Amino acid sequence: MTNMDNRASKFENAHPDSINSEFLHEIFFRERPTPLSGYSGKTGYREKRVSAFNFLNYVLRLMKTSYYPGSRRNIQGIYFYRTAGQDRIVRMYPDKALWEPRYILDKEWDLVRKRIDIMYDLLKKRWPLEKIQDHLMIKRKADEFFDPHDLTFRHPTPEALAIYGRRLVDIGYPPGEVEAYMRAYTEKYFNENKH
Numbered sequence: 001m002t003n004m005d006n007r008a009s010k011f012e013n014a015h016p017d018s019i020n021s022e023f024l025h026e027i028f029f030r031e032r033p034t035p036l037s038g039y040s041g042k043t044g045y046r047e048k049r050v051s052a053f054n055f056l057n058y059v060l061r062l063m064k065t066s067y068y069p070g071s072r073r074n075i076q077g078i079y080f081y082r083t084a085g086q087d088r089i090v091r092m093y094p095d096k097a098l099w100e101p102r103y104i105l106d107k108e109w110d111l112v113r114k115r116i117d118i119m120y121d122l123l124k125k126r127w128p129l130e131k132i133q134d135h136l137m138i139k140r141k142a143d144e145f146f147d148p149h150d151l152t153f154r155h156p157t158p159e160a161l162a163i164y165g166r167r168l169v170d171i172g173y174p175p176g177e178v179e180a181y182m183r184a185y186t187e188k189y190f191n192e193n194k195h
Helices: 003-013 051-064 101-105 107-124 129-136 158-170 175-189
Strands: 023-029 036-039 075-082 088-092 097-099
Touching: 023 051, 051 075, 051 107, 051 129, 097 101, 097 107, 101 107, 107 129, 158 175
Parallel strands: none
Antiparallel strands: 023 036, 023 075, 075 088, 088 097
């Protein structure tokens, strides 16, 4: 077993953290009167700092273990909430996800909603669950901490900068913020008229 496999296994087998988790879920089964509830966090592990990314990865971890509406586990629906205040985020049913209005209007959640839609599409296409998770999960720690004002030299060429900018937009950073960063970076490192 590799270190990565070992770490993933330890995480999966850790106890749910009902105190420090940012999110919780209720899973409704067709033949069970009471829902099964659970939490996004695991005891001894820190959750991602970007709320929306943390939520997406939580949904994908559940999906990978066949906890998604319409799975072979006979799940009718899953409701997701913020742990603080029990603020509902989304109700997921076998055919679609119904988002609460504030999460539809929140730009930070655009990427999450898009990836959840893709998840539904890939489930319909019968992709292997692990492959769906791998395809949609937010993995890179460095991407979470994009600071548009940090112009430390990182990108040796304009092409490398462009690739980085596209990746930031793809993972959900506001395009205007990314463009401003790229302009400032270009001005500082690639502007040949500077003396």
